[in-house]
Amino acid sequence: MGDDRIVSEVREHIVEIISDAGEGAQTAGQLFGTVSARMGNGVWTVEIIPAEIEPPYRSRAGASGNRIRIATEAVSNMGEAADVVIAFNEQVPYSRIDVGALKPGTILFLESMWAESPYEQIRKAYAEAIADFRQRGYEVVEVPMNDECLKVVEDPKRGKNIWILGLLCALYERDLDIVEMLIERKLGRKGNAIVDANKKLLRAGFDWATQNAAWRFRVAIMPSSERRVVMNGNEALALGIMAAGIEVCSMYPITPATSVSHYLAARFDQVGGIVHQAEDEISAIGFAIGASYAGRTAVTVTSGPGLALKTEFIGLATMAEIPLVIIDVQRGGPSTGLPTRVEQGDLLAALFGQPGDTPVIALAPTTIEECFHFVITARKLAESFRTPVILLSDASLATAQQPFPRPSVHEEWLAPPVDPSPWQQDVPPYAWDPETGLSQRPIPGQRGGEYVVTGLAHDEDSHVAYESKANQHGLKMRRRKLAALAGSLKPPVIHGDSTGDVLVVGWGSTRGAIEEAVDRLRARGRKVSCLTLRFLSPMEPGLKEIFQGFGKVLTIEICYSDPPDEGEGRTYAQLAWLLRAQTLVDVDCWSCVPGVPLPPQVIEAAICERLREPGWAPAIDLENVPCTV
Amino acid sequence: MYGLKQDWEVEQDPRCMVLEDYESLTPRWCPGCGDYAVLGALQRLARDLQLPPEKVVIVSGIGCSSRFPHYMKTYGFHGLHGRPLPIASGILSRRPDLHVFVVTGDGDCCAIGTAHWIHAIRYNMDLTVLLFDNNIYGLTKMQSSPTTPLGNPSNTHPEGAPIAPINPLEVTLGIGNASFVAQTLDWNPPHLYATIKAAHEHRGLSFVSILQRCPHFMGDRWNELQEDASRVVLLEHEDGIPVEDGVRRMFPTTRTHDPTDLGDGRHLATGEEGIPMGLLYHNTACRRYDEITAIGLGTSTDEKLAGLEAELDRFAL
Numbered sequence: 001m002g003d004d005r006i007v008s009e010v011r012e013h014i015v016e017i018i019s020d021a022g023e024g025a026q027t028a029g030q031l032f033g034t035v036s037a038r039m040g041n042g043v044w045t046v047e048i049i050p051a052e053i054e055p056p057y058r059s060r061a062g063a064s065g066n067r068i069r070i071a072t073e074a075v076s077n078m079g080e081a082a083d084v085v086i087a088f089n090e091q092v093p094y095s096r097i098d099v100g101a102l103k104p105g106t107i108l109f110l111e112s113m114w115a116e117s118p119y120e121q122i123r124k125a126y127a128e129a130i131a132d133f134r135q136r137g138y139e140v141v142e143v144p145m146n147d148e149c150l151k152v153v154e155d156p157k158r159g160k161n162i163w164i165l166g167l168l169c170a171l172y173e174r175d176l177d178i179v180e181m182l183i184e185r186k187l188g189r190k191g192n193a194i195v196d197a198n199k200k201l202l203r204a205g206f207d208w209a210t211q212n213a214a215w216r217f218r219v220a221i222m223p224s225s226e227r228r229v230v231m232n233g234n235e236a237l238a239l240g241i242m243a244a245g246i247e248v249c250s251m252y253p254i255t256p257a258t259s260v261s262h263y264l265a266a267r268f269d270q271v272g273g274i275v276h277q278a279e280d281e282i283s284a285i286g287f288a289i290g291a292s293y294a295g296r297t298a299v300t301v302t303s304g305p306g307l308a309l310k311t312e313f314i315g316l317a318t319m320a321e322i323p324l325v326i327i328d329v330q331r332g333g334p335s336t337g338l339p340t341r342v343e344q345g346d347l348l349a350a351l352f353g354q355p356g357d358t359p360v361i362a363l364a365p366t367t368i369e370e371c372f373h374f375v376i377t378a379r380k381l382a383e384s385f386r387t388p389v390i391l392l393s394d395a396s397l398a399t400a401q402q403p404f405p406r407p408s409v410h411e412e413w414l415a416p417p418v419d420p421s422p423w424q425q426d427v428p429p430y431a432w433d434p435e436t437g438l439s440q441r442p443i444p445g446q447r448g449g450e451y452v453v454t455g456l457a458h459d460e461d462s463h464v465a466y467e468s469k470a471n472q473h474g475l476k477m478r479r480r481k482l483a484a485l486a487g488s489l490k491p492p493v494i495h496g497d498s499t500g501d502v503l504v505v506g507w508g509s510t511r512g513a514i515e516e517a518v519d520r521l522r523a524r525g526r527k528v529s530c531l532t533l534r535f536l537s538p539m540e541p542g543l544k545e546i547f548q549g550f551g552k553v554l555t556i557e558i559c560y561s562d563p564p565d566e567g568e569g570r571t572y573a574q575l576a577w578l579l580r581a582q583t584l585v586d587v588d589c590w591s592c593v594p595g596v597p598l599p600p601q602v603i604e605a606a607i608c609e610r611l612r613e614p615g616w617a618p619a620i621d622l623e624n625v626p627c628t629v
Numbered sequence: 630m631y632g633l634k635q636d637w638e639v640e641q642d643p644r645c646m647v648l649e650d651y652e653s654l655t656p657r658w659c660p661g662c663g664d665y666a667v668l669g670a671l672q673r674l675a676r677d678l679q680l681p682p683e684k685v686v687i688v689s690g691i692g693c694s695s696r697f698p699h700y701m702k703t704y705g706f707h708g709l710h711g712r713p714l715p716i717a718s719g720i721l722s723r724r725p726d727l728h729v730f731v732v733t734g735d736g737d738c739c740a741i742g743t744a745h746w747i748h749a750i751r752y753n754m755d756l757t758v759l760l761f762d763n764n765i766y767g768l769t770k771m772q773s774s775p776t777t778p779l780g781n782p783s784n785t786h787p788e789g790a791p792i793a794p795i796n797p798l799e800v801t802l803g804i805g806n807a808s809f810v811a812q813t814l815d816w817n818p819p820h821l822y823a824t825i826k827a828a829h830e831h832r833g834l835s836f837v838s839i840l841q842r843c844p845h846f847m848g849d850r851w852n853e854l855q856e857d858a859s860r861v862v863l864l865e866h867e868d869g870i871p872v873e874d875g876v877r878r879m880f881p882t883t884r885t886h887d888p889t890d891l892g893d894g895r896h897l898a899t900g901e902e903g904i905p906m907g908l909l910y911h912n913t914a915c916r917r918y919d920e921i922t923a924i925g926l927g928t929s930t931d932e933k934l935a936g937l938e939a940e941l942d943r944f945a946l
Contacts, residue, residue, distance in 0.1 A: 038946040229944040239944075243937055247925070248723060270936030272928025274921075276722065279748040283715040286708070286745075290719020293706065294686075294727070298719070316709055403946055409937045414930055444704040444720070444727055447683040452653075452698045452705030455691075463654065464699065 007216040012042075012071030013172075014079050017164060018096060019088035021054050021064040024161030029066020030401065031186065032168050035178050036070045037230045037403040040221035043068065044075040044512075046597070047399040048096075049340050058122075063095040070172075072220045076367065076512025078400065080599045082106055083217075084171065085138075086164050088145070090114055090129035097136070099596065104137030107215065109167070111160075112142035141213070143167070148208055152200045162198045166205025172217050176206060227406040233371045233397030237327060238263035240375030241299055243407070245414040246325065247273040248298040250288040252281045255339045256395040257303045257329035271414075281309035285326070289317055292324050293453065295443035297379060297417055299325040304333045304346050307390075308353065314388050315354040316455045318478060321430065321441065323382035323389075323417065325375065330394040332595050341595030342395040344508055345559040347574040350390045351537045357475055359482045361385060362537040364392040366511035369404035370534070371397055376413050383417050385481045386441055392536070394558075396509040396597040418442075423449030428460040430477070437480030482538045489535055491542030496522055496529030502607060503550035504530035505587070506557065507575055510598060514556055517603035528607060536578070544583040554610055555579065556603050557591040564588060592622075642679075650682060651675045653702040663815030663841035664694050664761060670822045671730065671759075672701065674829065685728045688717040690737035693768045694761035694841070697732040711742030714749040714758070721754050722922035728829070731758040736766045739775040739795050750804040752918035753833045759825070760797055760836065763843035764850055771846040781847075798898035798909060801836050802891070808915040809835035810894065811870060811908045815842060816855060819873050820906065827870050827908065833917050840904070854904060862897065864888075864907025872907075880906065 015032065019025040026047055033045035048065045055062030069079045081103035087093045088111050096102055110133075114126040133140045149156030149163050156163075162183070169176055183198050231239070238260045241249060249268065251261045265275045278284035281302060288298035302310065307328045317324050330346045332338025350362050361381055365374045371393055378389040423442045429451035431439045442449025457465040457474055465471050494503070495515050506514045511532040518530045529550070533540055547553045561573035572580065576589035590606040592598075605622060634640050651672040658664045675685060685703035689695035691710035698705025708716050717731045738746050738760050749756070765783065766772040772785040776797065780789035801810050809831040813824040821839065828835035842851055854860055863880040865872055869888050877883065882903055886893055888911035897905040928936075 034946070228946045229941055230946055231944045235944070239937075239940055242940060245933075248719070248922075250719065267940060269925055270940055271933040272925030272936075274722070274925060276719075276922065278715065279744050282712065283745055283748070286712045286715030287719035287722065290688075290706075290716040291722055292719075293716070294720040294724045296723040312709055313712070406941055406945065409934060409941070411930060411934060414933050444686050444724065445683055447681070450682050450702055450704050452687075452701075452707055454699070454707040455709060456707070 005216050006214055007218065009218045009220070011219070012069065012075070012079075013084065013217055013219055014082040015068045015070070015168065016048070016065060016082045016085045016096065016101060017161070018048060018063045018065035018085065018092045019161075020057050020059070020092065021050055021052070021062060023064070023088050023157065025065035025088065027186070028161035028165045029068055031165055031179065031182050032174075033066070033068045033070075033401055034182055034230055035169070035174050036068070036172070036219075037228070038178055039175060040223045041219055042071040042074040043230070043401065043403055044078055045069070045401040046078045046396070049399070058089045058091045060091050060094040063092045067101075070219050072222060075402070077516060077600065078597055080601050085109070086168070087111065088160065090126045093129075093133070102136070102138060105139065107139040107141065108133055109141045109143050111145045113144065113146040115142070148204060149201060152204050153197055159197065159201045162201040163205035166202040166207075167209040167213065169202070170206045170209035171213060171215060172219065176202065228403045229406045230401055230403040231368065232399050232401045233365075233368050233393055234259040234329065234399070235263055236368050236371035237301070237329075237375060237393060238267070240372040242268065242271045242273065243372070243409055243413055244297070244325075244376040244379040245416075246297045246299050246375075246379060247271070248276060248288060248291040248296055249273065249301060250276040250278055250284045250291070250298060251301045252278050252284045252306060254281070254303045254306045256331055256398045257301045257306070257327065259398065260301045260327065260329070281306040282313065285310040285313040285324075288324055289313060289322050292417075293322050293443070295416065295418055295420070295445070297323075297383075299327060299375070301327045301329070303329050303331045304349070305336065307346060307349060311353045311355070314360065314390075315356060315358050317388040318354065318358045318360060319455050320453045321386040321439070321478070322453070323386055325378045325382055325389050325391060327375070327391045327393065329398050330392060332593065338595045340395065342509065342597055343558050343593055343595070344394060344510070345574065345593075346392060347507070347536060347559070348577065350392060351578075357479070359387070359479050360537060361387060361389040361482065361485065362392060363389070363535050364508040364533070365397065366508060366532050366534065367404070368397065368400065368402040372404075372407060374534075381485070384438075385485060386439065387478070387481060392508060394509050420446060422447045429462045430458070430460045432460060432477040435480065436484035437477040438484065486538035486541060489538070489540050491546065492531045492533055492540045494529050494531050494546065497527070498529070498546070499549040500527035500529050501551045502528045502611060503547065503553045504528065504603075504607060505533065505553060505555045505575065505579065506530065507533045507536060510556060510558060510603075513598050513600045514603055516600035517607065520600065520604055521607060526611070533575070539578070539582055543579065544585060547583060547585045547587070552610065553579070553585055553587045554607065555587060555589040555591070556598065556606060557589060558593060558598060559591050560593050561589050561591040644679075644681070646676055646679055646682070648672055648676050651702050652700070654699050656700045657696065658693060659845045661842065661844035662693070663763065663839070663843070664697065666815040666818055666821060667694075667759065667761065667825075667839060667841070668697060668700055670818060670825055673822060674826055675703070678829075680728055684726060685730070686717075686720055687730045687732060688713045688720065689732040690734070690742060691768070692734035692737050692766070693843075694732055694734045695737060711737050711740070712745060713737070714742065714745040714756075717756050718749060718752060718754050718918075721756060721919050723926060725755075725919060725923050729756050731756055733758065733760055735760065735762045735764060735774045735776040735797070739797055739800075747800075747804055750801055750834060750836065751806050753806050753808050753915050754917060754919040754922075755832055756834050757825070757828045758834060758836050760838045761841045762797060762838055763841045763847055764794075765843055765847045767843050767846055796898065796900070797838050798905070799895065802895045802898050802910055806915050807836070807910060808833035808912045809908075810910045811835070812838040812840070812905055813870075814840045814851075814854070814861070814906060816851070817876060817879065820870065820876050823870050823872070824908075831911070832913070833915055860903050861906050862903040864897070864905055864909070866908070868911065869908040
């Protein structure tokens, strides 16, 4: 085969490695993404995670692995159907077929050991699946992964992933020296014997593919001298926490947020910080508030159900004006919902979940890079405005990896929150500026600043308010702070022209896919633009004016909404609710809750459907959205 | 403090605190409320120990007694119902220089805040926790609390509390890592003072149950104890709460109890011998979580910057 290679120059390619849980597909996928990023490709990798730790073997529902989208240019989302799939057994592809991750023409490298299984049932299932895959138009390549690995190591189950990585490196002409360096970095602490064995597996997989695989894919690279880093969203949040001068992370385990604190538990000591695992979500935020009140910058990290439990404390922090960063890595809801899956359903809960009038600042990163930088912004806002700041990430950003320019760390990020010198005695603890509502806070240890924090309505001295005017005044001052912040924000940048038929509005992790969909439509001559909001509370200004440049404003979100024919009782998607209330513009929405990121193709179809162009027929059944991860 | 030196010169510390330096707003508790006694005891203790007011933080929950911080001219945190312990733990976690007191009631601690109570005992941070146990919800107007005696009528149980109460001493002594558990009475100021003082001196979480009168809603709750003081078992030991002669004269039933004897402490907590008054358990060897949370406090900015660069290197392409 080696002689008649088909070399394709491609702008981008999507690879999936899927296995039963525990076979190392995720490690292989991450390494492949990293080597590609390092060589200069744009990369987006995303984990394929089963809901259980170790689901039954050879299960159709338990795929574990990684999707890697590589391109010549930067990649902002996980794309659509895969070009190349590597599967460790013949059952696991079915869970991917169910979600539309394969298409006719997908090259499927399949472990062939099952054809020789001692169990007839397995041999039969394997044969049937192969026939079915070919029927579906996949290019099936049977690969004796197990046998080939056995030539190098005794237990192929613990090494197949690296052999596969070698195969991919041959297919995509990756630099093996870089991969070997990455293997050393990843496995170095396990000892030289392990590292050497894995290097051999890598070379063996590479050699096998060189001899036996017909395809070569060239994804042109754009070399750059820029220093870059690659990590996933939760790692970026964790590093952001470290860089923001935060020294206490108080949390309770909850998927998909917990890996932020896993990272910190291992590495926070580098900057002198601590992770406190509390007895529950309520205690976690209470502890963080205590630390912050005492002048130590703190964060609490959670997901939807935890955010619900924290609402009373968020109200207290708002009322008592205690700075705090709250990170919500959103998952599907309500209740336990979809614990490992993506949704943007916490938006209104974050803004309005607290009883009473509780203005909170809320912002949402849209890329991995923003996950890092927004923590620093959030800390600064929390302290400048003396109030809680909610950072809304989601399960999609949490595990997606993307390279970005290496941040240059600033010393000012680490500055302590307050000047600890004695408090000027005649200044009350809430010396509200009448215009902005801003005030400075004394912290324990500051002589002359002694005051009592209270969640009760209070006056400037923090004395319990027994007269009605005081309550009105306090509420006004706390609300003024958001107005002051809003006054300092810039209008959002429009992606595309500032006038047209449709303006798509999104927030958070959907940005990349929305922009890609809009770019495709624009390439076809459609007058479509989009914008992504990063500040949700207060909102970025100028929206009404921007909206007036378009025939239609449409939000694309991952939450539940009714179709437009529902009439007056229609449930709008959450951002659409907000925008309608904020601007009085008849904002439409398209949203769905498949538990996975929306691929550009689906967004494209949704926009077209709402454009209702004559003669247009949707290529996709939008009632039953195929989503690939 | 004032003092005469050997050459008769008067020595005066420029920062001499008097009681007034710890007194703030006029308390708004009912006449005869036991809370006044505890407030007075804590103010006196702060004065006697010359605790700098800016270094003292009183953290409370919600309830009558939780108004306490408003009446101390120190830092205070009047937070949420049931949650003073997480807040206090957070405050202390990175501020070992502060004296943190927690004021909580039987509803606050033993009902809505139970999880935090259990775990705070386990964490054993250097907090002085004062449980104001009046056996009733006062602020919300006479509902049964978890310590309301069986059969005691309330607005939520007009026919009487249907279930036997929780015993805060037994619960606390049942938690591994409990390090200081004492009980005292609001109507005996010397013992109250001595107990809070010993609690404050203890390095670790000191849990002080204070039997407290609520004349408004539980007027006769402690009458029997007040009229027949022999029902109280006064605990004595050289390592226990120091007992003045005056106190000893008031409580005819005394008993020697070694506070390191957990088994005997647990037995006394049941109340089978009478209501215990004194130090039931003391263990200075328990692991303290505040020593763990303080790790890294001295990290310099340069070290942090170097640490951050090292972290970014791990992700470098």
